[in-house]
Amino acid sequence: MANIEIELEVNGRQEQVSVEPGKTLLHLLRENLGLTGAKDGCRSGDCGACVVIVDGRSVNSCMVLAPQAEGSSVMTVEGLAQGDELHPLQRAFAENWAFQCGFCTPGMLASCYALLEFNDNPTRDEIRAAIAGNFCRCTGYQAVVKAVEQAATELRVLKGGSRNA
Amino acid sequence: MKFPEFITATSLDQGLEIKRERGTEARVIAGGTDLILKMRDKVLSPSVLIDLRRASLDGVTLSGEYLGLGASLSVSGVIENADIAQMFPALAAACKEFAGPPIRNRATLAGNIVNASPAADLVPPMIAYDADIVLRSSAGERILPLAEFFVGPGQSVIEPDEILTEIRLPLTSAATAATFIKLGQRRSMTISQVNLATRLSLDEQGKVSTARIVLGAVAPVPMRAVAAEAMLTGEELSEELLGAAARKAREEAMPISDFRASRAYRLQMTEVLVRRALARIAHQGAG
Numbered sequence: 001m002a003n004i005e006i007e008l009e010v011n012g013r014q015e016q017v018s019v020e021p022g023k024t025l026l027h028l029l030r031e032n033l034g035l036t037g038a039k040d041g042c043r044s045g046d047c048g049a050c051v052v053i054v055d056g057r058s059v060n061s062c063m064v065l066a067p068q069a070e071g072s073s074v075m076t077v078e079g080l081a082q083g084d085e086l087h088p089l090q091r092a093f094a095e096n097w098a099f100q101c102g103f104c105t106p107g108m109l110a111s112c113y114a115l116l117e118f119n120d121n122p123t124r125d126e127i128r129a130a131i132a133g134n135f136c137r138c139t140g141y142q143a144v145v146k147a148v149e150q151a152a153t154e155l156r157v158l159k160g161g162s163r164n165a
Numbered sequence: 166m167k168f169p170e171f172i173t174a175t176s177l178d179q180g181l182e183i184k185r186e187r188g189t190e191a192r193v194i195a196g197g198t199d200l201i202l203k204m205r206d207k208v209l210s211p212s213v214l215i216d217l218r219r220a221s222l223d224g225v226t227l228s229g230e231y232l233g234l235g236a237s238l239s240v241s242g243v244i245e246n247a248d249i250a251q252m253f254p255a256l257a258a259a260c261k262e263f264a265g266p267p268i269r270n271r272a273t274l275a276g277n278i279v280n281a282s283p284a285a286d287l288v289p290p291m292i293a294y295d296a297d298i299v300l301r302s303s304a305g306e307r308i309l310p311l312a313e314f315f316v317g318p319g320q321s322v323i324e325p326d327e328i329l330t331e332i333r334l335p336l337t338s339a340a341t342a343a344t345f346i347k348l349g350q351r352r353s354m355t356i357s358q359v360n361l362a363t364r365l366s367l368d369e370q371g372k373v374s375t376a377r378i379v380l381g382a383v384a385p386v387p388m389r390a391v392a393a394e395a396m397l398t399g400e401e402l403s404e405e406l407l408g409a410a411a412r413k414a415r416e417e418a419m420p421i422s423d424f425r426a427s428r429a430y431r432l433q434m435t436e437v438l439v440r441r442a443l444a445r446i447a448h449q450g451a452g
Contacts, residue, residue: 004171022168024201043205045198045268046354057241057270063198064271067171068216111266132353133265 011079026061037077048134051107077106092151188325196271236275252339284382289362315386358426383418390414411440
């Protein structure tokens, strides 16, 4: 079947790509746009390695067909840093050793970023609930929880609206 | 692999017209979290996909008799809706235990119904609340109790030209005492070994006027344990009665053994969890 044209915004840039209609958003990002941060893990929405943010919400990009993403605003792990300046969440992951092999990290970061957009002061239980769809098979989750707590504190200070920082 | 034509419908009518012309060849894609897997595994091979996300079917509307949930409403959308949380908390509770956040952000209530999995988590609470569903075709619409929708695993009474457009939760069951329990191998990202919802209403004399016990993953379709419900109806609640109803529900269940759980375990857990669910809402004070 002929390719179809998809327009969408990715990390703040308007993109137009020509894809087979059965292609997933994950493979559109990786193969058409060269954004290989989101990982191709289970391809069935179970592992969370492919999680990106679509219109403000965390989603498994392996479970979105490219034409379903038409007109959407997508943010991937590549959209977090400002040039060489890591996002506070990324820095907190590094400082707290919140990854080992790193395969789950882009998806973890996307889920945690989406959490902090909705909730700038999450409890540990809320953080655990937010990453319930992201599997890590080497480091475990404690360090991720610590990293998100640290990033949340930092981001509240940056926003100046701090209540508990 | 030949991939289906993909049509982003701008209205429900356009979607219904495609269904009229193409029948079972055309599938509605909502969240896609089940459908994409079924296409890849060749369980389903539609030639057309109809995306209705621009057809404005994701609303929550209060009418005189029911709360209407649009077919495109996501599982997260249910969790975030204050009316649903207040009026139908057992449904909101099931949504919170459904998969994980990235799936909840895509998957829809209607998809969980149409997929017709015997283990669907959101179906038992909706049946417990006596939900109706609206099935539309280009010729008109019909309204059906959700409990009568399922035929077998992956099979339902939906006609080739029909689209499920709305779920209606009757206000008569709003804020009555109800609960949902899910048993799986993990707390998240797991398909239920057993799931169930129970609901009780009491009359002025403190006797049960309505009892619903709805079991999932223990039969080819989500099922009401009608004999257990009948034992409770008209009676005063007691420890003994709840235990007897739970044993009756176990007798009614007809689970299979599979890689998630054995038949014996599912039967045992049906009794334990029905008793636990009934005790929980009896304790809350049935409404």
